[in-house]
Amino acid sequence: MDAETSPVTLQNPPEAPQKLVYRSRLPVRIWHWLNALSIFALLMSGATIFNAHPRLYWGKFGANYDQPWLVIGKRGQEGFLALGGLEIPTTGFLGYTPYSTKAIPPLFTIPNYYSLAEGRQWHFFFAWVLVISLIAFLIYAILSKHLSRHLAITSEERKPSHLWQDIKQHARLRFPTGEAARAYNPLQKIAYLGVIFVLIPVVILTGMTMSPNLNAAFPFLLDIFGGRQSARSIHFLCAAAFCAFIFIHLLMVVLAGPINELRSIVTGWYRLPSARKDLL
């Protein structure tokens, strides 16, 4: 039977594999992996630095005799995380594990033993990688129009009804298919723009605010973040936000098809997902 005359095949296209599209250009892919590497190195060496004084404060100063808003510690053989007045037992995970008495155990730190000096060497090396690659990426993203064409949220997408629709689709784990999957969806754009224009800049600026030498040259940084200890607290909250982003990002990759997603961020080529049968 001729396909043209069959209503069934018209509605339900043949099971031919969907076409491969070139979705991510080389500079975007290089930045993604350089950024992934530096953020992992920064999170893990930052954990070593946190272990030197696992207490966070608000304000200009804060040390052992002052009131912290967050503490990760141990009492005997029990680990805990104290957040304000709330104390959460974390034995075996934070504060105390059978093989570590540090706030964050060595499995999550660089180096995988306690050395503040070495942790700092790693942290400041990758801080430079983060800063330089972000600047290079931003220049590329603006000049190549990657920012305006692929990342900017369109006026249509900005409508609350559109966003609500996208949230509902995400909650049902229904991801765009066919041609619609070529572009980032609105929630994805918000997440990426948030990392590029809020999270990374704030983590860099709060890091700089902890530098006594930069405090002398740029004292307004202290005013922006409310003092050095507040900047330190915000710096670690950013680290927690990076962890949350990475978790959701990887979850989305797994749910959307890990092989296809990985191929697209390694080679640039992405296979457009077929339309779901339940929608037809």
Place this chain on the structure above:
Amino acid sequence: MISRRGALIGASGLLLSGCDRITTSPTVRKMLTLGEKATLTGQRLVTDRNALAPEFTRADLSPRFRVNGNFMPKSPIHASHLANGFADWKLEVGGLVGRPMTLTLAQLKAAPQRTQITRHDCVEGWSAIGEWTGVPLALLLRQTKISDKAQYIVFHCADDFSGIPYYESIDLIDAMHPQTILAHTMNRQPLPVGHGAPVRLRVERALGYKQAKYVMRIEAVASLAGIHGGKGGYWEDRSGYQWFAGI
């Protein structure tokens, strides 16, 4: 047969030993020092070398200022000085200077003074605000006619860790900075022994380990190479802490 548990332990062991190989590799360590060099060069490039560290008011003082480093030097000489209120104590200023000097605590207190309320930042992450009074280091260095060949100022201290004496060093940018003082007074009281009595260095744009306590001798040098481990400070020599402690 290999159990799943055994395989997991084996795999994580392999992964950890891989990590160890990376973190202890001399090539990797050398590469990482590039970050430190970039930080020193970058910060010196974009910051005004005379920019003052933020100063605070008495309302900002930490209610209790914790001690960093040693609480009490173990040296018998320091103990005897402490016992008689540092009446016979003398500070030596020498090295690459035209006119070496020794100064008593009374002479230091009689010199022009600077008082500043500043924040002390430990490399571990905590901060405390205190009021310090002392003699600007630049004043002493000018009086001793510091040589053009001098590149660093080294502070030899009375305290030690397991018998290895504490020392620190700063470059001339920090040494000649107006807030760099030899403090003998803290929060309007004679400097307590935990905070470095009789005299500690305050170099306000650097982390806590640079703020040498129990200073006995100040030496102007052209290079740090011949001094102790050669890296410019006790913690730099012992644990590989960064000589530039501006961040």
